[in-house]
Amino acid sequence: MTLQIRELSKAYSKGKKALDSFTLTLEKGVYGILGPNGAGKSTLINCITGIIKADSGSIIFDDNGDRDYMKRLGFLPQNQDFYPNFTAREMILYSMALKDVKADDPKTYADEILKRVNLYDDRNKKVGAHSGGMKQRLGIAQALVGEPKIVIFDEPTAGLDPKERIRFRNVISSLANDKIVILATHIVTDIAFIAKNVVLMDRGRMIDCASQTELCSNIYGKVWETVTDYDKGMELMKEKRVSNVVSEGELFNVRVVSDEKPTEDAVSVQPSLEDVCIYHFGEIG
């Protein structure tokens, strides 16, 4: 099963290119898309989901001859809300109607989906009474209706508490076996935990697509830690790309992403995905 995005371009009315010949081939597994604001993540997702039409390029899906990926698509948009007077089960039944998913017993089918996101006990509760976390799980549940082959999550953990975030990661991980899961988020740790592959995007183009290990090893020797006083720490923050600062009494442990050694006593450390983002974009996510 592959999803090929070929030379996808999209420009908005002001002439700004949101996607610039974006090319990528996806196979089974979780892909995290990382990029700064305006990198084109949302435009890419909107093009894949059919919300907007690309100016040029193509998206080709192939799953043993099945090429109609729109019918095999699950999607959870950013900041998704639901109809407050619907119950969780009714929401799933509605998604089934939207996706033309037929089942011998639709209610049982809906309940099975809700079990997968741990919402079965709340199936008859009005969505208006759901917490943010429950709504997000419901969002995942509706994306799973029809057993999609491609599932896209746009900023799925925004606003979730740590417990819900962990629960979400676990659900996503359980999906990865037989699906292409695309995760676009600002939260690098989410991708670090779940995504096998990371796509780096900037100015509508793909900078790199590789496993986290590869991306980190690519900048090996470019991430440093140094202990400095306040003044030197401030100077480093102004002049270098700093991915982290930890206060240690009157001194500071500063993590710097730089091609050159930032201070005499700086030591090279193992890069993280956040360092990769800092290295490429100058900011995290």
Next chain:
Amino acid sequence: MLKYEIKKYILKPSIIISLSVFLLINLVKVLEIYYYTGGGRNVLFGGKDRTVIGEEILYEKYRGEITDEKIEMLKAELKTAEAKLKEYGIIEEPIEDSYTGYPYGDVNVTKDIIKAYEYAILYSDYSNSLSEKAFSNAEFFKGINDYDYRKNLLLADCYKSRAVDSFCRTRAYSALFDYKFSTILSMLIIILAISPIVAKEKSIGYDRLIVSTGKGTRVMIAKIITASFFTVISSFILFASDVIYYQQIYGFDGLNLPIYAIEAFKNCPFELTFIGAVFMTYLLRLTFLLTFSFMVVFISALSKNEIASMAVSMGTAFLLVILSEHIPSEISPTSLIGTSDMFSRVKLTDVLGFPVFSFVVALFVVALLSVIFIAFAIRRGRKCC
């Protein structure tokens, strides 16, 4: 898809409560009008005062087919009432030996019935004379002005062989045809229920999900059907409440009598019975309201959130009401609400030399507007819903 749209926007406690409140407001308005048009104090649901009951007894006595015997009885009734008025004068306390409790009231009611009898008896002559005049005008215009020729032929035909041979209590009909407040309430409930129909999807972000399934057009069509369904149901409930309230206050009598049995409608160009006129009134108002609801769907499709959609819809409704007096009735959708005017005057429009009733032209205009609103809403819906 339809049942989900109905569940989303119609089957909500807020809409059901609003409709119930509107029914109550409608009742208060009907009673207010009744009170200020001299209807008396204790009016509804068995609470009628003696004057009203006396009137009803007299009307009941003389209703139905007009016969010589009834005319003679009426004359005698008037004589008796006038004699009593002479005897008692203007009194403040009611007397037993009177229909309404007051001789002056008896005289007035009897005179009203006599006036209605006279109108009914003389109507045939009146309408025949209209028909003859129109026919003679048609002869005059023949070969000179095709439109006037055709118009007069139409009028000659519609006023020919008319007669009113029965008398009945008709106040309920005039009151119903004049009463437009429930249509305003229908417009309000349509705004409340329908204005979020597309805007809500955008404000909760569900539009993206719908588009991603490729069902944008189908969902929009379901929304338009939902808006139509709600408009039919809500306007029927409110119009039915008008009918029930007026039935309770005045009673609907002589459903099968022609509409020109009421003097105010003596020039009515339509050969309609009262029951037919009631249906026509509802259908024309419904047509207007359907177009209005399509406009609200269209506004909703253009709006980013429910509040904006509701505010713009409310503003447009207000503008429609304000402008209704300044727009020619032929092209004014609101002209379809005012059946009282439609039944009392002949309004014809020259369409390519043919006389067409103005309301038919207005119907064509609202149909065209409906098509435009629906087409734009569906086009918009493909992208954002």
